[in-house]
Amino acid sequence: MKNLALFDLDHTLLPIDSDYEWGQxxxxxxxxxxxxxxxRNDDFFAxxxxxxLDPVEYLEFAxxxxxxxxxxxxDAMHARYMEEVIVPAIRPQARALVQRHLDAGDLVAIITATNHYITAPIARAFGVEHHIAAMPxxxxxxxLTGKLxxxxxxGPGKVTHMHAWLEGLGRQFASFERSWFYSDSHNDIPLLSVVSDPVATNPNAALAQHAHANGWPLLHLFND
Structure with a gap:
């Protein structure tokens, strides 16, 4: 695999926030x-x-x-959540974007700040084997103990965890000819700044401004 493709999840591949919607x-x-x-869920989301947001405080609440x-x-509740909330929210254009990188033979991973228990089935729904998330x-x-x-x-933790994941696979980030990261949030600027091909995907206002200033492409997967 010569290339690497990384995806944020919430508001990037999904038009919703999976963690917030789990609470709802x-x-x-x-x-x-x-x-x-x-x-409390609304306060943390704001x-x-x-x-x-203090990520440890929120994660240990969740x-x-x-x-x-x-x-x-x-697990029974999560299966119902997938059926009622997540699967209807997965859009064809998001599936197609992920599939394009899989078909190209790229090493593909979803990397999210949301906890692993909530997001592992979502990664599988996208057909993605590799999944980096906050671990319970x-x-x-x-x-589950309720602790992280x-x-x-x-934030910058995504960079650290990305390197650790690659090392676990016996790979080095520098060995990839190209690397993509798709994200909607300015919180992900640290990892977006590391890859060769940062893509501001459905960007919030702060990321859109940063992307314009740095000549990064903008991708709008969702119109709503």
Whole structure:
């Protein structure tokens, strides 16, 4: 594989935020206290949009919610979430973009700040084997503890985790002739600045401005 293609997930390949929508789903099915959970989820989402989110605080809020449930019950809820929320949100143009890189023989990965439990099935739905995400800590029996294992996969953390993932495959970033990263967010400027082909995809205002200033291409997968 001569080339590398990396994709952010939320608002890049999906027109929604999978983490926020998971919280909304839990509220809708009555799995959490509606008023309190929605208040905290909305607050964290506003912080993310403003670029001031503490990733560890948010991840441990989200992972703490996951840890409340037996794994069988949690998996059943997640299967329903995929069917009702995620699969209907996957657009053909996003699938086609990923498939183009897969068909070209590129090494493809989704790299997201959202936790691994929520996003692993979404990566599989896109046909992507490699998936880099915030990892939940597990106890000796393999149950979620509600804590984060390691460091967040957000901002400059995406660069660190990308290098660690490649090293685990016996590869070096410098060995690729070309490298793409598709993202919607200014929070991903650290990784966008490292690859040979940064693509501001459905960019927010801050990323669009940065992309224009640096001559990066803009890609609009979604019109809504």
């Amino acid at each position: 789903f839990l509220v809708r099915i009555g799995a959490v206290d509606a008023l309190e959970y929605k208040r 912080q993310y949009q403003a670029g001031v 992972l703490g919610t996951l840890a409340r449930y037996p794994r069988t019950e949690l 800590a597990l106890d000796a029996a393999g149950r 294992a390691g460091t967040p996969t957000s």
